[in-house]
Amino acid sequence: MRWLLVKDVQILRRSPLLVSLLVLYPVAIALLIGLALSRGPERPRVAFLNQVPPGQSTISLGNENINAAKYASQLFQSIQPVRVRSRQEAIDAVNSGRALAALIIPSDITRKLSSGLEPGEVEVVYNGDAVKQSFVESTISSKLADANAALADKLKQVGLQDVDLLLNGGTFDLFGRSVPILGLRATRTIIAAELARLKPGSPERGALGRVDRFARLAVNNLDLSKQALATISQPVTVKRTLLHGRRTPLDAFAVAVAVTVSLMFVCVLLGAGMLALEREENAFARLVRGLVSRESLLAEKVCLSGGCAFAASLLMLVGIGAFVGLNWGRFGLWVAALAVGALAFAALGVAIGALAREVRAASLLGLLLTLPLAFLALVPSGAVAVGVYDAIRVISALFPFKPALQALDAALNDTRPGVGISLLHLAGLAVAFGTIARLSLRRFA
Amino acid sequence: MAVSTPPRAPAPLAAHHLTKRFGQRVALSDVSLDVRVGERLAVIGPNGAGKTTLLAILAGVLAADEGSVSRETRALGWVPQQPAVYSKLSVAENLRLFARLERVADPEAAVGRMLEQTGLRERADDELGRLSGGNRQRVNIAIGLLADPPVLLLDEPSSALDPRQRERLWELIEGQASAGTSIVFSTHIVGEAERYGDRVLVLADGELVFTGTPEDLHAQEPAAARDFEAAFVAFLRARGH
Numbered sequence: 001m002r003w004l005l006v007k008d009v010q011i012l013r014r015s016p017l018l019v020s021l022l023v024l025y026p027v028a029i030a031l032l033i034g035l036a037l038s039r040g041p042e043r044p045r046v047a048f049l050n051q052v053p054p055g056q057s058t059i060s061l062g063n064e065n066i067n068a069a070k071y072a073s074q075l076f077q078s079i080q081p082v083r084v085r086s087r088q089e090a091i092d093a094v095n096s097g098r099a100l101a102a103l104i105i106p107s108d109i110t111r112k113l114s115s116g117l118e119p120g121e122v123e124v125v126y127n128g129d130a131v132k133q134s135f136v137e138s139t140i141s142s143k144l145a146d147a148n149a150a151l152a153d154k155l156k157q158v159g160l161q162d163v164d165l166l167l168n169g170g171t172f173d174l175f176g177r178s179v180p181i182l183g184l185r186a187t188r189t190i191i192a193a194e195l196a197r198l199k200p201g202s203p204e205r206g207a208l209g210r211v212d213r214f215a216r217l218a219v220n221n222l223d224l225s226k227q228a229l230a231t232i233s234q235p236v237t238v239k240r241t242l243l244h245g246r247r248t249p250l251d252a253f254a255v256a257v258a259v260t261v262s263l264m265f266v267c268v269l270l271g272a273g274m275l276a277l278e279r280e281e282n283a284f285a286r287l288v289r290g291l292v293s294r295e296s297l298l299a300e301k302v303c304l305s306g307g308c309a310f311a312a313s314l315l316m317l318v319g320i321g322a323f324v325g326l327n328w329g330r331f332g333l334w335v336a337a338l339a340v341g342a343l344a345f346a347a348l349g350v351a352i353g354a355l356a357r358e359v360r361a362a363s364l365l366g367l368l369l370t371l372p373l374a375f376l377a378l379v380p381s382g383a384v385a386v387g388v389y390d391a392i393r394v395i396s397a398l399f400p401f402k403p404a405l406q407a408l409d410a411a412l413n414d415t416r417p418g419v420g421i422s423l424l425h426l427a428g429l430a431v432a433f434g435t436i437a438r439l440s441l442r443r444f445a
Numbered sequence: 446m447a448v449s450t451p452p453r454a455p456a457p458l459a460a461h462h463l464t465k466r467f468g469q470r471v472a473l474s475d476v477s478l479d480v481r482v483g484e485r486l487a488v489i490g491p492n493g494a495g496k497t498t499l500l501a502i503l504a505g506v507l508a509a510d511e512g513s514v515s516r517e518t519r520a521l522g523w524v525p526q527q528p529a530v531y532s533k534l535s536v537a538e539n540l541r542l543f544a545r546l547e548r549v550a551d552p553e554a555a556v557g558r559m560l561e562q563t564g565l566r567e568r569a570d571d572e573l574g575r576l577s578g579g580n581r582q583r584v585n586i587a588i589g590l591l592a593d594p595p596v597l598l599l600d601e602p603s604s605a606l607d608p609r610q611r612e613r614l615w616e617l618i619e620g621q622a623s624a625g626t627s628i629v630f631s632t633h634i635v636g637e638a639e640r641y642g643d644r645v646l647v648l649a650d651g652e653l654v655f656t657g658t659p660e661d662l663h664a665q666e667p668a669a670a671r672d673f674e675a676a677f678v679a680f681l682r683a684r685g686h
Contacts, residue, residue, distance in 0.1 A: 004546075006542075007538075007542050010538065015533065281529065282530075286543075286588070288506075291546040291547065292546065
């Protein structure tokens with residue numbers, strides 16, 4: 001087996017283009033996936049037309065003034081605003097592709113909001129393909145929901161102040177004049193004093209008594225209305241509970257995905273290609289007629305592809321570790337996850353090579369099989385129907401990508417299921433694919 | 446006075462009642478043969494006659510469905526029809542690799558010997574992929590001879606070679622035979638069987654239809670007395686092949 005390994009290394013050394021492709025292609029794919037997972041999308045360009053006249057962006061609600069410009073600046077944190085001067089210009093910007101959407105704030109929005117009687121309305125104009133449209137729509141909707149929530153909060157505060165004024169009294173500004181408000185509590189006190197002064201059986205006592213009971217009822221219920229107002233402004237709050245292990249930071253998970261993809265490509269393509277090469281060079285029959293057993297030949301290919309992929313992915317992980325905060329105290333587990341993952345991927349690679357029997361066919365089959373499986377394994381639960389997700393889980397469990405990703409994620413981020421279970425899963429898959437490869441070699445020559 | 450004849454050396458290779466089927470098709474049917482020491486046995490027949498199947502079974506690459514082969518696999522050198530060599534390795538590296546895999550006692554000496562015999566010493570460091578078909582075939586044969594086997598099996602060794610390359614190839618094989626190596630070769634060039642074969646084995650549709658010297662085969666069809674190929678074709682036609 002040693003001499004076969006030496007021979008394969010010599011062949012690889014004389015195929016720099018192949019080796020470069022085998023290493024650079026998966027590394028490039030892995031880094032792209034990693035970047036896509038770890039970085040948020042670019043801010044969409046949105047044409048923005050504010051038709052509210054200057055100086056009228058303040059919404060007056062009772063004693064409170066709300067500056068609408070503050071909410072616009074929050075929105076601008078999520079979009080790239082393209083300032084336009086008319087509705088037509090906004091639509092032209094969307095039509096020409098200069099902007100993905102247009103957001104038009106009508107001139108009467110502050111008046112409507114200040115009236116407290118009708119909701120304000122903004123106009124959003126979309127264009128572009130379904131993906132971009134969905135993206136910009138969700139961004140704007142999300143930010144408008146934030147603005148709505150913030151406005152609702154302000155409205156709640158204004159409402160609470162008004163309720164407080166009704167209960168406890170104070171002053172109220174009306175057209176620049178300060179109007180004193182007595183308040184229900186003070187009203188009750190005055191009525192109670194008047195009732196005490198009246199003689200028993202006095203005819204005024206009955207009417208004043210009814211007013212006193214109403215005032216007491218109003219005081220008690222308006223106290224409760226403060227809580228009701230608070231609930232209306234934020235009817236649902238989120239309490240976060242994590243069931244399994246600690247939460248994986250997105251960038252650390254992206255590292256696990258990137259390295260696993262790289263490990264998979266190098267192992268599968270190299271294992272499949274180098275085994276198929278033995279047949280393409282007509283050497284297989286010569287080797288297995290007493291020089292090397294079929295099992296040794298498979299073991300050699302697994303060692304070669306697994307070893308190369310292990311070294312490449314470990315280097316990649318160490319390199320990424322220089323930029324992303326990884327727990328170096330778990331280095332031993334990284335090595336274990338990569339080594340057993342490489343073994344399982346290499347076994348899959350030789351099985352593909354034994355089935356395909358030609359280098360090009362083996363490479364194509366390797367790509368066609370592994371790439372969709374990797375994407376399937378990344379589909380989160382809840383993103384598809386339950387039945388489909390169950391099918392995806394079964395398929396993912398039959399191939400090494402998912403357990404290898406889980407093993408590496410657990411090694412890097414201490415997540416569930418633990419490293420041990422995933423390694424056992426991978427070892428089982430390595431045995432299964434090794435058996436498939438051995439059986440396929442029966443018709444290989 | 447009693448005249449004692451020298452004891453006949455045991456056949457280094459013998460096959461008994463070999464049958465091989467691929468699905469419903471019978472590739473080889475009840476074929477028996479033996480090869481004597483230093484003998485050159487030519488296996489001829491039309492395309493699809495079962496020549497490659499027979500040699501693959503003798504070499505231990507294929508298993509027969511019925512029958513048996515008496516030989517020690519490692520005592521046989523096998524030269525497949527297509528050169529079984531690594532294009533990215535040099536001539537010397539190919540020879541060295543197979544010498545090590547064959548567990549030859551002194552791999553470097555074996556490599557040097559084969560480079561001399563094949564006349565490829567000056568091309569020793571050239572990659573196989575850059576050599577002509579003839580030279581690749583010489584390396585292919587040299588690998589079969591690395592362990593100095595008593596029997597060498599060659600499957601159509603001269604196919605795809607030009608006449609000059611063929612001549613040089615047969616010089617190499619003849620040299621090996623004259624050193625005592627038994628040679629079993631298949632060929633579809635009937636003239637090679639006549640010229641280089643001590644004995645001819647004719648296969649047709651998987652059946653062994655003739656074993657004997659080229660002259661014996663010639664004698665079967667006297668009408669084609671001056672042309673061995675014509676005699677061979679007439680022989681097959683007379684037997685319905």
